[in-house]
Amino acid sequence: MIVTSRRHRPPVTVSSGLTFLCYELTTGIASSLEDTMKLRAQKISRRSVQVFLLAVILLGSLLAFSRQVFAVSEYDAPSCRWYHAPGYTTSISYTWGPNVYPGALFRAELEQAVADWNSTGVNFWFYEDGSSGEVFIDSYYDPYGQGGFALPYCSFSTTVGYDVYLNRAGAPSNSKIRRAESNHEIGHAHGVGHISGMEPAILGYNPDPTIYYVPQSPDIQLVNERYP
């Protein structure tokens, strides 16, 4: 008999329920191993073992499939990624450009955006570094232009810097929308592109930036998947 215990469930970090499923599976198999040892001294039905193995294989396949299905995908992955050691927090320094001095347009929202992302629990920590930060944050003026840009610097496939720019021309009068734009570009500086799909996201489809102005679940999931 397979006995599945939930007593010693470890803390899990993956947002979906897949990790729980993994735990249940592995626990079940571990229990079955114990049972198998006992079965050496007992009579065993060949059919029940076959059923068990079939169930394990089917569940494993389902798990692998669902991990693919529920993964967040980028439709424009950046050319390079930050170096990141799995399980660790990568610290990234940033520097303010001359056009986002304290009190300047976008400065407050950019500061909030850095704090917003730092509080998501993703494996990055952005900290201010006087003049030599890896990420350079500034603004520019291009009437009717894009809301902003994030430009990576790549050494082969490794990111070595990012320029983040917000467009002051036509800047939204609503500070929440400016914060959404700031979170969007700071999100890119985490080394990710744009998210596919219609679920509201800062880095994807945003139906109303006055509502969705901080990182959303798909944004956090994307960074966590690319930088576990």
Place this chain on the structure above:
Amino acid sequence: MKMQDGTYRFWPKIVTLLNFMVLLLLLVNCTVRSDKSPQASVSQNTTVPGELSEAGIGSVSAGYRTVSSIKELADIADVIVIGRATATDETVNMARDENDLARPDPNVLVVGRSYEVRVSRYLKGNGADVIYVLLREAFLGARAPKTEENIAQARRQFVQIPIDPEKQYVFFLAPRPEFGEAYFTGPKEPWRFDISDVTQVKPESPWHYASTVFPSPSLDEMIEQLGQ
């Protein structure tokens, strides 16, 4: 080998071996991480900003300012025209000095290419038979060296759809008088619609969700929406 009591002698060993293999595969796949510590930190030890010039420019991520309806687009456009466009050799820096739009930004470069548009009909506003539409095709921040090689690389990394001289479009435009009397650009995305097939007017935009938000109406329906 079947034993006298009806069980198989080697079967438990085989089951144990298979179980170990499945368990190992699942553990590798599941990546249940219980060892994550918020204090764990690794600093980037890559290129210092002064050496960014040696790094390559990666794919730029743009954050678009968008509209969600033809009506909204028509309201913010000063001019709406139907016409065909041909690229010219003229390029300008669309990033400007905020205090004097006649002067380009000395540090940021937003390369805009000029397209000559032969207007067949004005749907809103009026003006010359030939106007110029500027299309952004590269971005370089203050830290990026503005070498020819870098600008060419930035062009390659920039997401934009060139205007097709074979197609007829409806252009929603806003003036950029600092470049000349008849110079325009799109006010927000999407700002041009392919009307090659008048039964299906399609937005042509680097904004990923343009075709989702703007399902293809007929040209007559679009013109009707302009008047509402």
